[in-house]
Amino acid sequence: MVVKYIEKLGGLVLYAIGSLGRITLFFISGLTQVFIRPIQFDKILDHTWFIGTKSLFVIVLTGLFTGMVLGLQGFYTLVTFGSEAALGSAVALTLIRELGPVLAAIMITARAGSAMAAEIGVMRISEQIDALKTMQINPIRFVFSPRIVAAMISFPLLTAIFDVVGIFGGYLTGSLLLGINRSIYMDKVITSVQMIDIVGGFLKSFVFAIVVTSVCCYRGYYAHLAGDGGFGAKGVSMATTNSVVQSCIYILIVDYIITYFLV
């Protein structure tokens, strides 16, 4: 009985490692195609608009409320130590170092990552990917390469917007609602944030862009191999769900690893 469970666990671990390896190879083959001429500027622009511009609303909204909640929670925690003046530092550093990159990546995964997996999955089951092969077009170059570049551009920019809006949200609750001096709040924001914090945040968002796009596109691309009886429409739905869940898990794991090396 115990051996059976250990075998099952081992099988799962091997599957996870194999899956990670396949996603990495998928990413590498997509990345190499980015530099092969002609560069796909039009497609990169299209996907940047889809991943970036169309995610703007949800990023602003999430950033604003995250900052506002941080302002509230931070104020009532700091006030017990008589250090509510440090609210600006707390909000800005929490957002720039951690919450900004992570929450922005999760929101983009939910909005754009799921759409990528579903769109590529439908292309797979309707034989559009096979059609590309018959036309001597590299399918990975066609469906994945422009998206990875677009994500590398969009993720850091959206994270920056998330951070700025979040800091503004903290200002709304901290200064306008709870009465912390505006100049002190902004001064603490400016003086406490170092360049290393900003670079670290951008580095995280850049890596998340690679992780999310690779996982979502890979899952969609191999939607027909989803297994567990998932073929056709069910295969696409499973690929979409798996892509979002796995992306979120990988975001948290990668976040821990990067933070470990940054602190």
Added chain:
Amino acid sequence: MISPLIQFKDITKSFNDVQVLKGINLSIHKGEITAVIGMSGTGKSVLLKHIIGLVHQDSGKLLINGKSMDSRPKKGGHLFSSQLSYMFQENALFDFLNVYDNIALPLTETSKNPNSIVIKQKVKTRMQELGLGPIDHKFPSQLSGGMRKRVALARALVTDPKVVLFDEPTTGLDPVRKKKVHKMILEYQQQFGFTAVIVSHDIPGIFDIAQHIAMLDEGRIIFEGTKDEILDSHNKTVNAFIRGEERCVSYEIGLEQPKG
């Protein structure tokens, strides 16, 4: 005797534990329309996908102009592959591209100058030849089934292929449109001179356009010949199939329970 353009030699193919092709021997000659007929689920599309390289055989040889396809270079230089076109059963048009971009795709994606006038002219010419003039800005979802077939055919022909593979081109069409599609294939085959391989179970419609007919049954070619030869065939399975008789409906194609 003229050597065949494409030759299957003892090709076998299995998916998981199911052997779909059990030693296929078939010759396809240059400039001809070859029809591969047979019941649903007998491996016709799998056979067709071997030619374009979407599926690879487990054993046997696929010869193109007498040369084995196994020796094809893996990267680039797919000299023969670039002369092939494939028309999918469900057309496989890109729903996010309009008609013009769908047809132009094989050229724009493989050219260093995707916006060149030569490509535009070529696409426009093909569209005019196939009667697709005023619909270049429409999307596939806005077109009728027949129109979509024509767009798919235009895309298949835009690269001036030497061989066009048709996977059940009349599936889902009414009898009138089926006839039109067959007529269209014959007309363009005569106009452009390509070799056509058509997978179909549209009997007897396909006999009117095919010069060479092969019947696939349970993973094997059980008949090869002309229209007259198939109509005179004494093979019981062939006869039953072309007359649509019940005896050829087996549990293997999912319409009957296995006995015993």
